[in-house]
Amino acid sequence: MNALPAVGWTLLWGGVVAADSSAFLQLMLAQPFVAGAVTGAIWGHLALGCELGAILQLFSLGVLPVGGRAPEDFPVGTVVGVATAAIVTGANPVASAQGGPLLFGLFAAFVTALVGRSILVWLRHRNELLARWVESELAAGRLAALARAQWAGVAQTFALGVAWTALALTLFSLLGEALFARAGVAFGRAWQVGSPLVWGFGIGSVARGLARGRRARLVFWTSLIAFLALRLWEAA
Amino acid sequence: MSEFDALASGPPTPAPAPPAEPPPPRLLGPSTLFGMFGRLLLLQALWNYERMQGIGFAHALSPATRKLAKDDAEAARALVPHAGFFNTHPVMAGVALGVVADQLERRARGEAGLDDAGVTRVKQALGSSLAAMGDPLFWNAVRPLLALTAIYGWRDDRSWIGAVTIVAGYNVFALGYRMRGLFQGYARGLAYVAQLARRLAPMTAGVRTLAAVVSALVLATVLLPPGGAPSRQAWIALGGAALGFVGFGIARLGPGEWGLLLVLTVLAWATLGPGF
Numbered sequence: 001m002n003a004l005p006a007v008g009w010t011l012l013w014g015g016v017v018a019a020d021s022s023a024f025l026q027l028m029l030a031q032p033f034v035a036g037a038v039t040g041a042i043w044g045h046l047a048l049g050c051e052l053g054a055i056l057q058l059f060s061l062g063v064l065p066v067g068g069r070a071p072e073d074f075p076v077g078t079v080v081g082v083a084t085a086a087i088v089t090g091a092n093p094v095a096s097a098q099g100g101p102l103l104f105g106l107f108a109a110f111v112t113a114l115v116g117r118s119i120l121v122w123l124r125h126r127n128e129l130l131a132r133w134v135e136s137e138l139a140a141g142r143l144a145a146l147a148r149a150q151w152a153g154v155a156q157t158f159a160l161g162v163a164w165t166a167l168a169l170t171l172f173s174l175l176g177e178a179l180f181a182r183a184g185v186a187f188g189r190a191w192q193v194g195s196p197l198v199w200g201f202g203i204g205s206v207a208r209g210l211a212r213g214r215r216a217r218l219v220f221w222t223s224l225i226a227f228l229a230l231r232l233w234e235a236a
Numbered sequence: 237m238s239e240f241d242a243l244a245s246g247p248p249t250p251a252p253a254p255p256a257e258p259p260p261p262r263l264l265g266p267s268t269l270f271g272m273f274g275r276l277l278l279l280q281a282l283w284n285y286e287r288m289q290g291i292g293f294a295h296a297l298s299p300a301t302r303k304l305a306k307d308d309a310e311a312a313r314a315l316v317p318h319a320g321f322f323n324t325h326p327v328m329a330g331v332a333l334g335v336v337a338d339q340l341e342r343r344a345r346g347e348a349g350l351d352d353a354g355v356t357r358v359k360q361a362l363g364s365s366l367a368a369m370g371d372p373l374f375w376n377a378v379r380p381l382l383a384l385t386a387i388y389g390w391r392d393d394r395s396w397i398g399a400v401t402i403v404a405g406y407n408v409f410a411l412g413y414r415m416r417g418l419f420q421g422y423a424r425g426l427a428y429v430a431q432l433a434r435r436l437a438p439m440t441a442g443v444r445t446l447a448a449v450v451s452a453l454v455l456a457t458v459l460l461p462p463g464g465a466p467s468r469q470a471w472i473a474l475g476g477a478a479l480g481f482v483g484f485g486i487a488r489l490g491p492g493e494w495g496l497l498l499v500l501t502v503l504a505w506a507t508l509g510p511g512f
Contacts, residue, residue: 024277024281033383033402034403050399054387058387059494060491062491067323072491074492103499107496109495114492127282127284128287131282131284138313139316140312141312142309146291150295153278154281186506190505190506192469193472194498196470196472196476200478200479201484204481204482207448207452207481208485210380210448219448224452227452228460
């Protein structure tokens with residue numbers, strides 16, 4: 001398979017989710033489940049994209065983009081994680097059979113998301129310069145400067161998203177291919193433990209946030225007992 | 237007429253009130269408001285620590301000031317006070333924008349007491365109170381509900397369609413509310429904001445409760461997957477859920493740090509642990 005078009009689309013998609021998460025539209029394209037599904041579809045591994053996207057979505061629900069907090073960059077992290085897992089799967093199909101690339105994809109996604117936070121802080125400081133320029137232009141009576149600066153902000157976020165996706169994808173795909181050539185089976189074994197652990201942790205942390213207050217707690221625990229009973233009854 | 241006749245006929249009928257003066261025609265038409273709505277989608281393009289959404293707010297307000305000012309230069313200078321600090325939930329920003337546009341229009345008509353400092357104070361007060369309503373509703377209720385529904389669809393049925401429902405469901409709600417907030421904020425001014433909290437609080441509580449139910453559903457599918465899981469995996473999932481439920485808020489780690497810690501622990505266990 002010629003991977004170049006997929007790489008190109010992935011970089012563009014990285015720019016789109018970076019812009020959507022902060023600067024432009026905020027249509028929720030940057031939600032990890034959406035970003036993961038699209039990236040998976042680009043690489044012909046929709047199921048892989050949905051699985052990683054769903055896990056990362058659970059973790060990202062703990063991130064509230066409020067006030068001056070710089071949130072983890074889960075959107076670009078998801079794109080990089082899914083694309084890396086897809087590349088590793090394509091390069092080592094036998095060693096990947098037990099799901100090892102998913103664990104490595106998660107690793108790539110979390111590292112990208114955490115480092116991406118510093119990039120976001122840098123971008124916000126850079127925006128201050130543009131904002132000061134706009135203010136001086138407005139005071140001088142130049143209205144058109146406002147729209148120009150706004151679109152420059154969007155373009156800057158998009159370009160940074162593309163560049164960060166490219167850099168992280170290159171690093172993690174090279175690292176992943178080298179690691180999987182030597183220890184792909186160990187990753188697969190680790191995923192058998194890692195998958196239920198991260199799924200459990202993710203949904204546990206989300207439930208903790210939602211089951212706050214007496215009524216919500218009561219509703220949550222009652223529903224959980226009812227759903228578990230129903231599933232056990234169905235299985236029997 | 238005798239005094240008796242006067243008493244029998246009841247109190248004298250009050251003179252009819254003069255007809256109410258019709259409200260003055262609005263200066264900002266739908267096309268201006270739609271222009272503001274379009275620019276509102278770029279609210280955070282230049283988000284920064286000094287002014288947060290200030291520049292985005294000024295940009296969204298620019299069609300209104302352009303309409304109320306003589307020329308571009310006057311409109312630009314009128315925007316300088318609005319390019320300062322402002323921050324709120326992006327969806328709720330429409331309400332603040334509508335209210336400020338209403339105040340600028342009233343000032344343009346000559347209403348007293350609406351100077352730049354006053355309008356800025358109103359805008360900033362609106363920013364925090366609207367954020368206090370919007371953050372719990374959109375970030376803590378609508379987003380988890382849609383995301384968890386999508387995850388349940390994937391977990392239970394391997395369906396990717398949740399990716400579409402997250403985008404469609406959120407935007408029907410959020411874009412609709414952005415527009416409604418802008419138009420109502422402009423039409424009704426601060427009176428619209430006054431009743432928002434009363435209306436949104438029960439909605440937030442309801443959506444959050446629904447999200448808590450769906451989270452219980454997802455947890456049930458994690459503990460007892462559809463195809464049936466080996467019991468060891470179910471126990472690991474239970475351990476993970478307990479750790480997430482208890483540990484997430486206690487340790488001072490963000491979700492990204494927790495995720496990385498879990499992945500590295502599993503990898504270390506797989507490569508170094510005995511009997512794996």
